[in-house]
Amino acid sequence: MQTNSSLADIRTFVTIAEQGSFTKAAEVLQSSRAHVSRQLAQLEQQLGVQLIIRTTRAQRLTPVGEQFFQQCLNSLQTINQAVIAAKDDTEQLKGSICINCVGGVIGEDILTNIISEFNLQYPDIEVELDFSSPRVDLIAEAFDLVVRMGELEDSGLVARKLTDIKVQVLASPDYLAKHAVITHPKDLEQHNCLTGSIKRWRFHQKSRQHNNAPIHEVEIHAKGNFSCKSGRALINAAKNGNGIVRLPELYCDTEIKANTLAPALISGSEQEQWHSPDVPLFLLYHRNRYQPARLKVLIDFICRHFNQF
Known part of the structure; x- marks a missing residue:
């Protein structure tokens, strides 16, 4: 039996079951009654079972439809929570950021003071600062930002020049x-x-x-x-x-x-x-069109404060 049923079709089925009619489900989904009906028929064909018995006046779930509804309802709630969490991670000013930086005056004095001021303005954002000296791999070592001195190789990363030292x-x-x-x-x-x-x-x-x-x-x-x-x-x-x-x-x-x-x-x-x-000093980060808001504000904060040097 095929198991590649569309998530959209499953959402439509759950909405029909919750609303008790195709018309109400179509209103909730902002779609037409005919389209909702086609989605249900397509899902039933893929599963090879009848989920809803419908007549001109009424509809009811079949026993397998009832079981499928309960399982899908729980799964969709989990998916919705995951979607909300992912959007919150992108949009809300909270969460963690890992930074690798050269040590000495640049890392331990200048950047640390900038981060301390940033933490006062954004207390829900956690910043982990790492001074390990080897040139790190942002992807392999899970760093969000790297502060690096010297000319750069073409790495596909975004490089913002902070200052010339x-x-x-x-x-x-x-x-x-x-x-x-x-x-x-x-x-x-x-x-x-x-x-x-x-x-x-x-x-x-x-x-x-x-x-x-x-x-x-x-x-x-x-x-x-x-x-x-x-x-x-x-x-x-x-x-x-x-x-x-x-x-x-x-x-x-x-x-x-x-x-x-x-x-x-x-x-x-x-x-x-x-x-x-x-010697140029750069701030490096991933090229990401869906960059979390917490990362955007920290990048702008660091760049703005380095303008004085």
Whole structure:
């Protein structure tokens, strides 16, 4: 026996049984009496049984129709509850959101403060923040949002740029006083460079005549006696006079203002100055036309608050 009966036909049968007439069922379903009758006939043909005995004046369920009605009624109630729950998940500002982010200042200071402010405005939305360092797979690891630094590969995800992060080459005033002035990136290869995960440091000179477009580029292999993936650890090592660091400016803004760290690469004229390229910071998420409302408001909230950087 075929079991591919249309859910619409089953809904129509249940409505006929509940209303007690084809005419009333058609009104509830906003359909014609003839269409309702055809749907019932189609369902009975697929099942190979008669569900309703109808005459010109009355109708009643057959024994198998009564049994089928009760089972379908319970199932449809479950389906309706599932539909409501799915719509609520999309439309209501509640539920959970999982975010993966780089750690350090960006994750632990900036994003955490943004999320804390968000939680005050939307207390029914639960946010789980993860600082695991490997590049995660949004689908495999069930993350809703990922905050990622650096240029991106084409992944099919939506990428919203949050900001461009300025990068500085810094050392302590004591270290700089003990060494010759560094005027070219290649000079850094003769120094003790304190490195994180990136060992090759890129620099460029900008053209003032062509909208700051890079005109010369240099890449060096940074080497030294200390390496750590923690920005805070690198800052402390540099403050102690151990060497030169290359870090996002917002990581060490306090130290720069306090003059415990100072620019290490000093060029001549403005046209000759060497710069580390800015590093883009992106917010990544799935391309989903039915994106839950809770996710939409958090994405807009994060993007709006990162505009200040």
